[in-house]
Structures are given as C-alpha cells and as structure tokens.
Amino acid sequence: MTLRKMVTSTSWAALALLSLSPLASHPAFALQEHNVAKVVSLANDLGPVDPNQIQTLTIVLKTHNESEFDKAIEDLYDPESSSYHQWFSANDFAKYAPTSAELETVKKELVSQGFSVVSTDPQNFSLRVTGTTAKVEAAFQTQLHTFRYNGKTFQAHTRDAQLTGAAGQLVDSVAGLDRHQVHNLLSIAQNPRSGKPLFKKTVTTADAGSTLLSGINGTPLSAPALYTFTTPGASLPLSVFYGNVYSKNPAVTISYSPAQLQSHYGLTSLIKEGYDGTGQTIALVEAYGYAAAETDANVAAKAFGLPALTSSNFSVIYPEGKPLNPAAADLTGWTTEIALDIQSAHAIAPGAKILVVASSGQDNEDQIASLQYIITHKLANTVSNSWENDDEIIAGSAEENAFNSVLKVGAASGISFQFSTGDSGDLGLGTPVGAVGVPSNSPYATAVGGTSILNNTAGTGQVVTGWGNDITYLNLFGPVDPPTELGSFYAGAGGGESLYYAKPSWQKALPGTGRQLPDVSALADPFTGFALIVTSEGVQSALAGIGGTSLASPIFTAIWAIADQYNGKPLGQASPAVARLKSGQITDVLPTSPLDVSDVSGTVYDSNGPTFYSQDGLFAGLLYSQTKFVSAIWPIVPGEEDIAITFGTDSSLTVTPGWDNVTGYGEPNGLPFIQGVTGKTKGAALTK
Incomplete structure (x- = not known):
C-alpha cells in the first residue's frame, strides 16, 4: 500500500x-x-x-525509513508475501518509529x-x-x-x-x-416540504417495541398504479401519471428488520451455525455518548428477537473523560447516531461485543485521540466511524497527515477502520471525479458507500441500486405544472477520486491517479432504511426510515467482524482484501432498471395542451450521467401531496459494472464474500 x-x-x-x-x-x-490550508x-x-x-x-x-515502513505494511496485505497478515509487534514498530x-x-x-x-x-x-x-x-x-x-x-x-x-x-x-468539527452522516427519511420525519413516535419502554414493529414495512414498492391529479375548482391543469408506487400505506415507513438485513447479506445460515461475531469486538467511534444507549438497544433487541446487551457484551469508554455537559449528544445530534450505530451493528453480528468509544468533544483532534486509544489499548480489530471531518477542499495538510498517520499504524496492527463516505454525493461540485472527505480518503481506511434495497414488483427477489434520491412534486394541492419546477437532489452516497493521495497498490486496476472511494457499500438509503429506539432529551421514541452512510459503515463493520471470526484471527484492513475479490464473491451493484415498464411517466394537460413527461423528463436538470434508475410515485398525503422519487441517481457519481464511485466493488454476499476475503472454505472451529 x-x-x-x-x-x-x-x-x-x-x-x-x-x-x-x-x-x-x-x-x-x-x-x-x-x-x-x-x-x-x-x-x-x-x-x-x-x-x-x-x-x-x-x-x-x-x-524513520518511511518508504520501507510503507513497503512493510504493503507486504502485510500481499498474499504472496512471507509476512502476509503477520501484524506488527512492538519490535516491528521500533524499526521505523x-x-x-x-x-x-x-x-x-x-x-x-x-x-x-x-x-x-x-x-x-x-x-x-x-x-x-x-x-x-x-x-x-x-x-x-x-x-x-x-x-x-x-x-x-x-x-x-x-x-x-x-x-x-x-x-x-x-x-x-486547525479545528473542524466532525459531523455524523445520518440521513432520515422525511417529508421534503415540512422536514418532519416520516415516522417518529413517543413511546414508553413497555410499548416501544410494538409501536416500532407496527410502524415499519420492508416492502418499498407496490405494483404500478394510475394516478390522476385535478385542480380544485377548475378543469385545468390536470395530470395523469402511471408507475411503481413507493410506500403506498402512509401509516407505515419503509424500514428493514434485522432478520431481513441478515437475509439480504446472506448471513442467516452463517448466524445459525454460530458465525455471528462471537468472540469479536466491534468498536464504534462516537462523540459524547448518551446514558440510555444500552436501554434503548435492548428495547429494540427484544422487539426484533435479538440477544440482550449486557455488561459482558456492551460497554462505553470515554478516552478523554465524560463530556462536561451530559446533554451534549442531544444538543449536537449525536444521540440518534449512537443509537443507530449500536443497534445496526448488533442486528448484523448479534454475537459480537459492542464497544462505544466516546470522545468528550467532536473536533477532528478528539476523534484522532479515540482512534489512537483503540490502537494503543488493543480494544478491537474492526472499527466503525459514521462521521467525517471535512472534504479535501477545506481540510489542510496537518489534518490529512495526522489522520493518515494513526490509520497507518492501525493497518500495521491488523485493525480495519471503516469510514462512511458521506451523504451529499459529489458535494455539489458536479465534477467527473466527485469529491471525497477526510479521513475516508486515507489509503489506510476502508471507505463505505451506500445502496438502496428495493423489491422487484415485476418479479421476485430484490433490486439493489446505488444510493441517490431525487424528488419531483407531481401534485401539491393540485397538479404541479410543470412537475420539474420543484425537483431537487435529496441525498446520496459520497465518493470520488482523492486529490491528496495517490492510488494504493491494490487499486492499480482502477481508473484515475488518486485514491478512489468507496471500497465497498451497504444499505444507506433512508427511504429503504432502518428502525430504532432512541431516548433524546429524556423522551424515548420509535424512529424509522433511518439511513445515511452512517448506517452502511456499522453494517459492513459487523460483517467484517463475522469474517474475522470465520478466519480465526484478524484479517486487518478490509479494503485490500475486498479489491482482490473475484466474480461471485461480492455482489456487483449494477446500473439497472429492471422495472423500466413501470417507472414513472405521465402527461400534464393545461391551456397549452398536453405535455408528456418521460421518467428522464421528470428529473430534467437533476440527472447527470445515470441513465438507468428506478422511480416510483410516492403518495405522501394521497391526493394532496404526491411525489415522484428516484432510487439510484447520485448527483454526478455514477454506478457502473465493476468498481464505481457510488458503491465501490459492491455489497457483501454472505459466505462467498467471507470465504473470498479469508481464503478459507471452512471457518475456524466454534467454541461453546
């Protein structure tokens, strides 16, 4: 590397x-x-x-001898090297430190x-x-x-x-x-006009689980339907649209249960066999921490049939001491992030220990201290970071180098640090290479992008797209004429080419000259999201439609913990192993629209006559190079507020066959993925 x-x-x-x-x-x-800077x-x-x-x-x-240090680390990840996976000891570090x-x-x-x-x-x-x-x-x-x-x-x-x-x-x-506050990468499905979450209900511990279960549905799309929108008190304008229907029942929010996600990632049989992360620790780097985290996680765990978190498999540490203000997480938006990270990691690897590493602040230097603390104290072999410091345009060399230095030592120690790649696509720059954040751009990090998981209304199975949503209003108390006037980019996975780091050796086959992001991807679309329990400002709530690459990072980190368990010893940084995978060992996310005949299109009739809008026409001005994507009619308030929404349109970033700057090499697919990264056809012996 x-x-x-x-x-x-x-x-x-x-x-x-x-x-x-x-x-x-x-x-x-x-x-x-x-x-x-x-x-x-x-x-x-x-x-x-x-x-x-x-x-x-x-x-x-x-x-000392930095080029030799780099080569020694590169050899740790080269299957042909005699030092492959022989993680550095104190004596090894002493040669270069x-x-x-x-x-x-x-x-x-x-x-x-x-x-x-x-x-x-x-x-x-x-x-x-x-x-x-x-x-x-x-x-x-x-x-x-x-x-x-x-x-x-x-x-x-x-x-x-x-x-x-x-x-x-x-x-x-x-x-x-230079002090930039890191920001978590949480995205919540909400009404685009009001900004209110689609599902957030105050609960008591006694009814929280049942409320959560009653408010979610894991089937995003319904069969195509015809919608006619009329103008109150007038004959025109009038519009008629036909297409797939997203979230047909406004009373529930599209979110997947742990069992559904385990099935999607091919983990169900592995977990039944005991490969559930047992013996592994998943570290979650957060800011501040919050007191009800374990209680909230256990309410959700009980509802979904997962093991309880106890002092033996859950703990919180504060490397800098507890924050001076106990309400800091609530005030800065970290409470829901922490709940999401804990509950999603536990959903995927229910046998793993969850360790929250909470800084007392949220500056870049605070988080570097937490990363270093994990390495120094050998706390975990796989670490999720659902945040980023800033993009490369703003971050200076001092920040870049400080993050990279600690992550390099982590890679030499056999630790895989995952980082979310962001929720704003190309950051509005619209360039061919995208725009990447710090520190997910480090060649010693594993950068996790995002996907959407849909059902196929035209057949069976699921459809996976890169995460990127555009919205266009079709009806707002009457037909929107033309519908493209209220269109906007909602959110999408970050990715692109680093302008600071050159490609590491394991990316030599990829285009460009800079470190390419992401490496891998997992569910991030809040419109096909996750449901959780969270207590903020003393109020416990059931929330659904939670996503962002904040969700993708702990999902992949939990899968990597299962891979470590299967391997019987740490696999180290995930990205080089993912880059070596062959066809069939990872699910390549393709630029596909298998629902073409049902994607949204329609006609607006006004005083100038009829105007037909194809799927592309509905999102004119929003789409870049993504020509294949899924769209659906979303009746938020049927007859009053109706939207056309896309899945798979991520600003100027584009899904392609093979590696791409939205989904990396693709999504993990259970046993083939785990056997591919471990090189083993039979896992380490399980202990009871």
Missing part, C-alpha cells in the same frame, strides 16, 4: 491545494514546509481565537513552552498536549483565527507552523491547530 501525495490540474483541486509545497519524498508534509485565503476571517482558550494538540513525529530520545526532545520543548502532556503513544509516534491559544501561537510561530466558509465555522492557523527549537525538525504534523 505504498502512498505518495499527488496534485492534479483539475481546477477545484488546484484551488484546494495551491498552498502546498512540491511533493515530498514521504507521504506527509513536515511542519517547516508551507502548511496553511488554502481555505484560509478563501474564508471569512472572524478574528483571533481567545488567547486564553485551552487547546489540545496531537503532535505526530516523523518516522521515532526513538524515545526524539520523543523526549519534542516533549521537553513543549513542556518548556508551558504545555501539559496528556498522553504519549507507546510506540513514540505521537504525543498529546494541552495549552492555551497564546502558548500554541508562541510555540508554533503562528496565529490561530476563527473562519467561516460555506456555512461552516472553524479554527485555522494563518502562518506556516513550525515548532520552535531543534524539536521542530522532528515533527511531521499537528492535529488541533
């Missing part, structure tokens, strides 16, 4: 990376080079950060500048310190300001940063100089 930095002539890439120096011989820019020159400067504000920094030191003397030099410099040391990596790769803004500015010879760009407020340094003294030559990158 040899890495190198790259630049491209693409215009918006140049905008993002203009301030970076020429390519270094190693994959991280040292602090003595130009390291101010380009976004600083584009953003609105809101002024200096309070000099007395406490800052927490993670200082990453330079490694900074020395104790180098770490001590950096530590002494920081302490002399007034910093307090929070922790040090036992392999000497990094240390964590706290100090005031004033001390940070003096020690790193820069200034910290607050900026606002594209609706986001963040802290960034304004002059190239370099630690004072001889220690500066030992520092590779610093997390915390």
Whole structure:
C-alpha cells in the first residue's frame, strides 16, 4: 500500500491545494514546509481565537525509513508475501518509529513552552498536549483565527507552523491547530416540504417495541398504479401519471428488520451455525455518548428477537473523560447516531461485543485521540466511524497527515477502520471525479458507500441500486405544472477520486491517479432504511426510515467482524482484501432498471395542451450521467401531496459494472464474500 501525495490540474483541486509545497519524498508534509490550508485565503476571517482558550494538540513525529515502513505494511496485505497478515509487534514498530530520545526532545520543548502532556503513544509516534491559544501561537510561530466558509465555522492557523527549537525538525504534523468539527452522516427519511420525519413516535419502554414493529414495512414498492391529479375548482391543469408506487400505506415507513438485513447479506445460515461475531469486538467511534444507549438497544433487541446487551457484551469508554455537559449528544445530534450505530451493528453480528468509544468533544483532534486509544489499548480489530471531518477542499495538510498517520499504524496492527463516505454525493461540485472527505480518503481506511434495497414488483427477489434520491412534486394541492419546477437532489452516497493521495497498490486496476472511494457499500438509503429506539432529551421514541452512510459503515463493520471470526484471527484492513475479490464473491451493484415498464411517466394537460413527461423528463436538470434508475410515485398525503422519487441517481457519481464511485466493488454476499476475503472454505472451529 505504498502512498505518495499527488496534485492534479483539475481546477477545484488546484484551488484546494495551491498552498502546498512540491511533493515530498514521504507521504506527509513536515511542519517547516508551507502548511496553511488554502481555505484560509478563501474564508471569512472572524478574528483571533481567545488567547486564553485551552487547546489540545496531537503532535505526530516523523518516522524513520518511511518508504520501507510503507513497503512493510504493503507486504502485510500481499498474499504472496512471507509476512502476509503477520501484524506488527512492538519490535516491528521500533524499526521505523521515532526513538524515545526524539520523543523526549519534542516533549521537553513543549513542556518548556508551558504545555501539559496528556498522553504519549507507546510506540513514540505521537504525543498529546494541552495549552492555551497564546502558548500554541508562541510555540508554533503562528496565529490561530476563527473562519467561516460555506456555512461552516472553524479554527485555522494563518502562518506556516513550525515548532520552535531543534524539536521542530522532528515533527511531521499537528492535529488541533486547525479545528473542524466532525459531523455524523445520518440521513432520515422525511417529508421534503415540512422536514418532519416520516415516522417518529413517543413511546414508553413497555410499548416501544410494538409501536416500532407496527410502524415499519420492508416492502418499498407496490405494483404500478394510475394516478390522476385535478385542480380544485377548475378543469385545468390536470395530470395523469402511471408507475411503481413507493410506500403506498402512509401509516407505515419503509424500514428493514434485522432478520431481513441478515437475509439480504446472506448471513442467516452463517448466524445459525454460530458465525455471528462471537468472540469479536466491534468498536464504534462516537462523540459524547448518551446514558440510555444500552436501554434503548435492548428495547429494540427484544422487539426484533435479538440477544440482550449486557455488561459482558456492551460497554462505553470515554478516552478523554465524560463530556462536561451530559446533554451534549442531544444538543449536537449525536444521540440518534449512537443509537443507530449500536443497534445496526448488533442486528448484523448479534454475537459480537459492542464497544462505544466516546470522545468528550467532536473536533477532528478528539476523534484522532479515540482512534489512537483503540490502537494503543488493543480494544478491537474492526472499527466503525459514521462521521467525517471535512472534504479535501477545506481540510489542510496537518489534518490529512495526522489522520493518515494513526490509520497507518492501525493497518500495521491488523485493525480495519471503516469510514462512511458521506451523504451529499459529489458535494455539489458536479465534477467527473466527485469529491471525497477526510479521513475516508486515507489509503489506510476502508471507505463505505451506500445502496438502496428495493423489491422487484415485476418479479421476485430484490433490486439493489446505488444510493441517490431525487424528488419531483407531481401534485401539491393540485397538479404541479410543470412537475420539474420543484425537483431537487435529496441525498446520496459520497465518493470520488482523492486529490491528496495517490492510488494504493491494490487499486492499480482502477481508473484515475488518486485514491478512489468507496471500497465497498451497504444499505444507506433512508427511504429503504432502518428502525430504532432512541431516548433524546429524556423522551424515548420509535424512529424509522433511518439511513445515511452512517448506517452502511456499522453494517459492513459487523460483517467484517463475522469474517474475522470465520478466519480465526484478524484479517486487518478490509479494503485490500475486498479489491482482490473475484466474480461471485461480492455482489456487483449494477446500473439497472429492471422495472423500466413501470417507472414513472405521465402527461400534464393545461391551456397549452398536453405535455408528456418521460421518467428522464421528470428529473430534467437533476440527472447527470445515470441513465438507468428506478422511480416510483410516492403518495405522501394521497391526493394532496404526491411525489415522484428516484432510487439510484447520485448527483454526478455514477454506478457502473465493476468498481464505481457510488458503491465501490459492491455489497457483501454472505459466505462467498467471507470465504473470498479469508481464503478459507471452512471457518475456524466454534467454541461453546
């Protein structure tokens, strides 16, 4: 997995990376080079950060013989290498890690500048310190300001940063100089006009399960039907549309049960045989945590017939201590995210232990600390991260390198870190290569994209599309004329080509020159989503229609835990193994529309006469290169509010045969997938 930095002539890439120096011989820019993020020159400067504000920094030191280090890690993932899956020991790391003397030099410099040391990596790769803004500015010879760009407020340094003294030559990158809040990637099916969730009901613990079960349906599409929309009090306009019907019963919301998802991913027989994640730990990296997480998960587990979570298979740890405000998760939207991650991971691997690793904040540096904590304490071999820091355009080299450094050590340790790729498609850039986020863009991460799971109204079985929804109103208290006027892109899986990292060796067959995202995919469409129980602000609710790549990441992470169990030892980073899979070992998501004859089309009659709208015409201006997709009529409030909705239209990102920038190589398909990534036709012996 040899890495190198790259630049491209693409215009918006140049905008993002203009301030970076020429390519270094190693994959991280040292602090003595130009390291101010380009976004600083584009953003609105809101002024200096309070000099007395406490800052927490993670200082990453330079490694030794980095090219050899990269090659050694690459060999860990090469089945032809003698070191294949021989994960690094402390002695192995010592060959490349900074020395104790180098770490001590950096530590002494920081302490002399007034910093307090929070922790040090036992392999000497990094240390964590706290100090005031004033001390940070003096020690790193820069200034910290607050900026606002594209609706986001963040802290960034304004002059190239370099630690004072001889220690500066030992520092590779610093997390915390620039502070972006990571955001979870949760998407909820809601009424596009009102913004209200399709299904959210306050419950008591006693009735929560029955309420949840009564409010969901796992059959998204009904047989095609004819809809006529008239104008109250007038003969025109009048419209007639025909097509598949989505969520025909407004009283229920389309969501899949754990059993249905286990079946979809070919896990039912494996779980019955005992390959259910037993003996494995799934770590979920979150922000803040919330007190009712276990109670909520057990209400849902009881409703769906899953094992209960107890102190033996569920725990929460706070690497930085508990947050100062117990309501922080509620206030920032993390409560539902945490509930989703726990309950979806438990749904797929009901025998695995669930470990919530909750930071006390949600800055990039907080999450880096949690990732490092998992590695240092050997807490899990597969880790889900349903969040991203920011896109490559905004993130600077210091953030990129800090995330990549810790993930590299994780890959060498045999840990697979999964990251959601985002819920906004190409981020509105409309470029051929898409746009990717940090840190899912790291070659040492496994990037998880999204799909929609539909039923085939024209036959049997299921239809899987890439996740991407467009909506067009057909009727809003009368025919919408023309229907394309109210069309919009709702959401879709993130993906594309990195402008910061070159392709790793296991992606050499893919197009382009940059690291391609995603690697793999799982259910993410909230309109074919998941149902859960969550307590927020003291109120317990049943929620349905929950998705986003926030759902895809824990689903895949749980499947990887089952693969680790089947293998009998850790498989390490998933993405290289997924890239080697052969036909039949993974389900390739195809640009397919098997329901063509039932996709939505119709005619609007007005004073100018009839106008026919094909499926493409209904979504004119929204579609890019995706020519095959599924559409349906969605009667949100029948006769008053009716929509045409698509499945499989993801901004400028496009599903193709083989790897694509919406679904990666495809979806896991049970035993063939697990045998493909393990190379075994019979799993490790089960212990009782």
